[in-house]
Amino acid sequence: MNVITAPAWLFWLPAAIALAAACAGLAADAAGRRAGALAIIFFGLAGAAGVAAYTAWMHPVQLALGDAFVVGRGFAGVAALGYLIAALGVLAGGSRLSRRSNGPGIGALMAFLAIASQALASALDLLSVLIALEIVAVGSYAVIAGARTDRSDEAAVRYFVQGAVATSLAVLGLALVHAFGGGAVDYGTLAVTMAQAPARPALLAMALLLAVFAFKLGAFPFHAWVPDAYETSEASGAAVLSSVPKVAALAAMFVLFRGAVFEADAFAVLANLAAALATASIVVGNLGALRQSSFARMLGYSGIAQVGYALIGLSAGDAGAGRAVLFGATYAVSVAAAFICAEALAVAEPRWNGTVAGMKGLGRRHPLIGVALAASMLSLTGIPLLIGFWGKLLVFLSAVGEGWTWLVIVGVIGSVVSFGYYGRVLKVAYFEEPDEALAVLGDEPGARGGSAAWAAAIAILLVIGGGVAPVAFGIEPMLRLLAVM
């Protein structure tokens, strides 16, 4: 990592904008202007995303705020993506949130999630990472519960219980590192001290921390919260939940596990553990998703599998772990787009029951949502000319380079299986005739998905534009924005 110290504002400016917007939004809400509050939060988040993206494009990876954080290139890119998706989440949820009293609060929570995710992705000491993880977790519980249904409350509580277990593991791991790392928690010191630490506790700490991240990412067998959480939260909330923290956690993992905290010997072990987690997640996630009738639950299971692809990258050395972050970013865009579509559909057709089967004829009734949905499904499958392909390609390429050919084969077979459920969505949406009742509903004036349709349009641009651009301009721009190496 580069030793140049960046101007501090590069790091805190986006967070500050987002924070200010969130606070201003809450204030506006207090003033009784719910729609205005959401608009403020949206534009604030968009601005934060813009600043972070500018940083990513213009500045190489460097340290900020002393040695506490890292910024530039992919680290800023991940942050930018977090703000952008949060903004889209607010935009998509706008129509429904603006009708509810806790709407602006949820919007602000999304902003907090994005801010915490930025911190998580770029923190350079273990304590900060774990604190950021906790903040993200708490924010997530709140977003889930924000749907204000019995089921969402239940899911939030369950997630919270499991999260408590994970937190205790995290504390345990931290304690081990702290004890054997000579009392330090910052990566710079740990890189030196952990080298002298006994192997056994170091490995133990690593396994514990890996389990914590596996939980946050939703890898099998730490996955159980995922389907419930996605299904019960509102689609706009799930758009953020399912994407932003994941990219951040992947980046944090990259920094922690590949940032010289653990010794070279440990890498071999880590690679194998990651490979095992990856295989299990890919198998379980893909198979589990096949039988789901609920769209969100299907995305939940498929998310487990997608984490598996990211973990393939973690197995594949430094380069691979960096690519895993990039994969996470492309996945985040795709899955957020999928949830945005769900939100738009829920707005356009309030009687939609959330199932895939309920999407019959969607492509014809709502062409815009249909195209966004098709693009996101194909992108999640990893089909070229959509953004998801490039993430997978790069992860698989580095894994092949490290000799993990069999793991890549598991990955591609998983991708094929995944079309079984992603493709089913397309089949239902495009090849089946709409139900009569819904068709009538769809013709109601104004039932076009509201602001969520705008979010869907932006998602189309991201998913297809991000997929086509590398063909025309090479992969370099994407790397420049999103690579953490």
Add this chain to the structure above:
Amino acid sequence: MAYLAAHPLLAVVVPAALGLVVMAGGRRAVRALKWIAVAGPLATALVGIAWLGGDRAAAAVQADWLAQGGAVMTAGVALDALSAVMLVVVGLVSACVVVFSIGYMAEEDGQARYFSVISLFVGAMALLVTATSLVTLFVAWEVMGACSYLLIGFWYRKPSAADAAMKAFLVTRIGDVGLLFGLALLWRETGTLVIADVLAAAPALGAGVVTAAAALLFAGAVGKSAQFPLHVWLPDAMEGPTPVSALIHAATMVAAGVFLIARMWGLFEVAETVRVAIAAIGAVTALFSAMVAITQTDIKKVLAYSTISQLGFMFVALGAGVWQAALFHLVTHAAFKALLFLGSGSVIHATHTQDVREMGGLARRMPVTAATWCAGALALAGVPPLAGFFSKDAVLHAALGHMPLAGWALALASVLTALYATRVTLLVFFGEPRHDGAPHESPLVMTLPLVALGIGAAGLGAAAGPLAVLWGGEAGLDATVAAISVVASALGIGAGVALYRRGPALDTRLAEKLGGTYAFIAEAYRIDALYDRAVARPVRALARWLADRLDRRGLDRAVEGLPSLAERAGRLVASLQTGETDLYVALMAIGLVALIGVALWMGV
């Protein structure tokens, strides 16, 4: 003329191009264009005549037809003594047939199709005989097959015609596959398909290769020339218009097998085993189909089996090693068999029946047809001094000299030939009329070709000398063989006259007396039924089984089972999701223990 002789491709291109013109002209234009179509075969004949009459300079066209990375399959045509004579024969016979068709087909629909395919066929046949490369020869060979298919099935609304067309193509294709692999073998062993080069290399090839190659080529000849056991298509092919039968299924295409072996003589010369097989198959075919011919009541079927039989004669000559005799017989046979077929066409045209039992006494009403027919029938029976006598004599001479057993079989077949020729002539043209209506002589456009061919059937014996000069080999009669031949013809004709003087009653009596045997022969030994049971039905059943059972319910269902298998596994996974938090936490614990366990086990 010199120009024609120097451009052998014209013999191919002119008829083929005229064929396309006729096709493009369509229904209305064909009334005029069919007269122009006569120019095609005439051009073909003229090229041959020009070459024979000129200084006989080498005239060849060659091209790299299939070439890649240094390996070349050449295509080419050229004129030599063999091809020039064949061009003349093919061209003149075809011209007669086309002229005859103008009268015969005047009332039919689809004349444009008819005349264009006939022209195309003439082009293909010309290509075959002039080919200098086996690829070219094969192309021509197959194109003729396709033309034959289209012409047999000319009346495609008639199920029997449609079936016959398909059968002809399929049965000959079995032989063609042999030919194809023969070419492949020669390509592998010699690296060329130019006939001259292959023949030059042939003596140096191993005995096994030579035998295999010759046998494979012969397989092609068996199919095309309707020899046992692939003869079954030819009688059915009589479903086509009669002039087609005259041209394709008697005079030209079916002789291509004989021509092929003559053309590839350098190979067959050294493949002695194969030649014995050729003679054996030829003799069997000649004999057995002559017997069938006696029993047939359909005038065209008689001629069809006669053709098969006569081709058998030619093959025996080839097997005996005297290809010149075989080709001489091919030439005369082309004339007299085309004549007989056209004659039968004239008769059918007049009586609207093909059953000889419903004819009789036509000589008085159709004098020209009858006279020319008699010339043809006598030539077929081998009566001196008609053409058939000389050529059959040459064949018999060759056979008796080199393969006596086959030779005596042929002598016996000659008796039968004379017998059925006499039978059919008597039944059709003499005796009491057994038909209703008032048949009358065909128009000039049909009788003129008959006369022309009649002159050929009568006089082509004189060609023996010039042909011997052209092709090498001997001309002139051997007294013993001539005597045998004459006796055989006399026996056959005598028996025929004695038996059938009073009409077809004998057939019925024979059928009653011989019972099953007669029916067995009359149904051509029921080989068709055998093929149907042993080949056609099993293949159909196999195809259905493969399509329905193995592919759809086996392979495809297995593949389609994968998704449902995955779904079942998916249900299992989803069933972990009970909604009970303690289970989730337990899962996490298990995962954690596994992670730590593996980490410590691997890392230390």
Add this chain to the structure above:
Amino acid sequence: MFVVALPVLVPLAGLALVVLLGRDDARARVLSVIATLATIAASVVLLLEWRGSDGILAWVAEGPSAVPVARLAADGLALPLVLLTALLGFVAVLASWTVTSRVRTHYALLLALQAAVTTVFLADDLVLFYVAWEAVLIPMFFLIGGWGHERRRHAAMKFFLYTFAGSALMLVGLLLIIFWGGGTTDLGAEVEALPTHVQTAVFWLLAAGMLVKLPVIGVHTWLPDAHTEAPTAGSVMLAGVLLKMGGYGLMRVAVPYAPQAFADAAWVLAVLGVGGIVYGAFLAFGQTDIKRLVAYSSVAHMGFVVLAIATGTALGYGAAMLGMVSHGLVAGLLFFLVGALYERTRTREMARLRGLVAAVPRWGGVFVFATLASLGLPGLSGFPGEFLTLAEAFSRWGGWIAVAGVGVVMAAVYGLAAVRRIGHGADAPEAACRDLTGREWLAAAVLGLPIVALGVAPGLVLSATERAFSALAAIGGGF
């Protein structure tokens, strides 16, 4: 040379025009016709430019990136297929004239498909090659599922899953090539020979994608469903060009990058090829649905292509190319005819179709013509490829190749039996229907004339491929 990109960019521009301007159906149609005709023109221009070059015309997009993905090149291996695609793209547009629902989308998908397939053939970059390869799936998936026949949904899913399964494995092979080749994705780059064990893995992973696409027997069961259920234009493109991607891929990528493994595997390919020739023919004969019959005949024809490639000789590769081009034209024509028939009779069951030559003589005539071409009649395009294939395969492997002869006979059996069943005979068809229209004549002529031309002068293709295949045979396999 920018001209290399034209056959890709022209249909894309057409796609944009159709989407933007094709508000009413007639205009969408006309725009598509113009776009596909312009593509033909662009391909011809490319061909002419290429003739004056030294064998390869390349074009690289000038982007901000140092490693461009958009890198195209045209050589003798690609050009015949590019032209074929252009021709069939035009025919596909003509074939979908009668589509009435979502016309604009239909044509947009067809143009997208054409651009994607052309990119596969012109790609000079491994990543672009894969991108285009998979991108083909998207429009085809929607074409089958959106405009197909009764079981279209099932067929679309099956088509996608099945071929994606193969090509996903192919991706792993491509990644191995990229890694072992030092990271370059340049398809034309000179790279050191891969180690033998890597070659084996690379070859079979690539083959997984390509053999499914062709398809060879065992992995062919997606094809009859997809072909049968696809709308006419989809079947035309599917059989005409999409199958060719497999054969093209083998020669473009698998053989040059894994020559040793290819040489070792050649006999397996040969067995698969011969098996396909025979099995496909038998299955075609066993069908009752005319479209399925044509579909299975493709399995047999692609068997010839695999067998030809397996020989590893220049002449064999040439035979494969001849076979692919010919099958593209012939199968395209057959599917077009069957589609035209279905529009009129609303059935594909041969038992319900009869006497068609009498009822619709022009249709019947062209159908007989196409059938004869399909069964490999000399003088038409199918023969040179099949003949060369058998001759070369026999030269290499000897006697057992003769098993393919069964398939050669069976090809005539199923072809002529189909003509006999639906075309010949006395029975009148159930409903009177119209004969070929002018538009249909045009489509038939666009495919029919090259069928005759290639049958008479196969050198039209072979002269183009000469240099490419000589070079390929020199690398290939050491046979």
